[in-house]
Amino acid sequence: MNFREQALFALQQTVIEDKVALVNAISLDTHSLEPAQILSNTLPLPGRPQKPELVDPRTVKMRSVGSLEGRAALLHAIAHIEFNAINLALDIIWRFPHMPEAFYTDWLKVAKEEVYHFGLIREHLESLGFHYGDFTAHSGLWDMSEKTTDNLIARLALVPRTLEARGLDVNPAMQEKLQQVGDEKAVAILAIILRDEVGHVEIGNRWYKHLCTLHQLDPIQHYADLLALYGTNKPKGPFNIADRLKAGFTTEEIDWLQRS
Template identity: 80%
Template sequence: MNFREQALFALQQTDIAQKSQLVRDISLETHPLLPEQIITNTLPLPGRPDRPELVDPRSVKVRSVGSEQGRAALLHAIAHIEFNAINLALDIIWRFPHMPPQFYTDWLRVAKEEVYHFTLIHEHLNQLGFQYGDFSAHSGLWDMSEKIQNDLIARLALVPRTLEARGLDVNPAMQEKFKQIGDTKAVEILSIILRDEIGHVEIGNRWYKYMCQEQHLDPIQYYTELLIRYHANKPKGPFNIADRIKAGFTQEEIDWLQSL
């Protein structure tokens, strides 16, 4: 299999350990890229384990992080976000041909780092006596990618620039919650995730703006059109402005977000 076929194969796997190892093994040294190839998928996507049970986002229970169950539930929610992020990075690699080689290597880097994040969170969850799948979850991140289907510029705008960028805003508050209950390990892991997610959002920003330039589109105006077209929720503050700027948002974009 080539580079992009290997990404699809990893995406199809339902066993998380196998999926993670396949992601670690993908390399240009062993898998030719072939960016022009049109790949067809015949299996359900994404491959996911039988658990957790996926429910409507409104029915996911909110627990106090001060309780053992509440702390585990929040860690589980973070693990689920990271699992979805692995699948999203793999999906964008196989689904969209005709992009520059760096596009695919950028998203492979994201997939590998998301595997690392998931592993860190899951190991910490295990130390508390819980497993991934012990709590219900929702699939909002993946649902958005399905709504967008094969519209790459919308995918870049509404997943990394919107849903994943939200993680930059909420991560510091989550760190503070864990700090208050003395869970220094969770704080350390979230700090690693924030550091890497700045880079992931920057990749989404950079390729969104690349495509806007290629298609002679105004990035802010077209982003507004995409929010309306796909019935996406407008980003809401408070925003982590310093890290959003590190992730490639311009001051003009920040000012526009704050005006929504």
């Protein structure tokens, strides 16, 4: 299998250990990339284990991190985000042809880092006596990917630039909550995730703006148009402005976001 076929094969896997091993085994060597190849899929995507049970986001219980179960629930939610992020990176590799080689290697690097993040959170969760799958979860991140299967610029705008960028905003507050209950390990893991997610959002920003330039689109106006087209609310603050700037948002974009 070539580079992009391997990404699709990893995405299809329902056993977590198989998915992780396959992602780690994909080489960044682009000699087998074949960016022009049109791939097709006949299996349910993404491949995922039977648990966690996916439910309506409005029914997912909010728990205080002051209790062990509440802290585990928060870590489980983060693990689920990281698992979805693995699948999202794999999906963008196989689904969208005719992009420069660097596009595919960028997203493979993202997939590998998301595997690392998932492993860190999963291991810590298990050290507390819980497992990934013990709590319910929702599929918000993946749902947006399904809405944008035929539009790469929309995928970049609404997943990394919107949903994943939101992680930059909320991560510091989660670190503070976990710091208050003395979970230094979780704080350190979230710091690693924040550091790497800045890079992931930057990749999404960079390729979104590449396509805007290619198609002579204004990045801010087109982003607003895509939010409206896909029925997505404009992100609301407070924003982690320092990390959003590092992730490639311009001051003009941040000013636009902050306008009510």
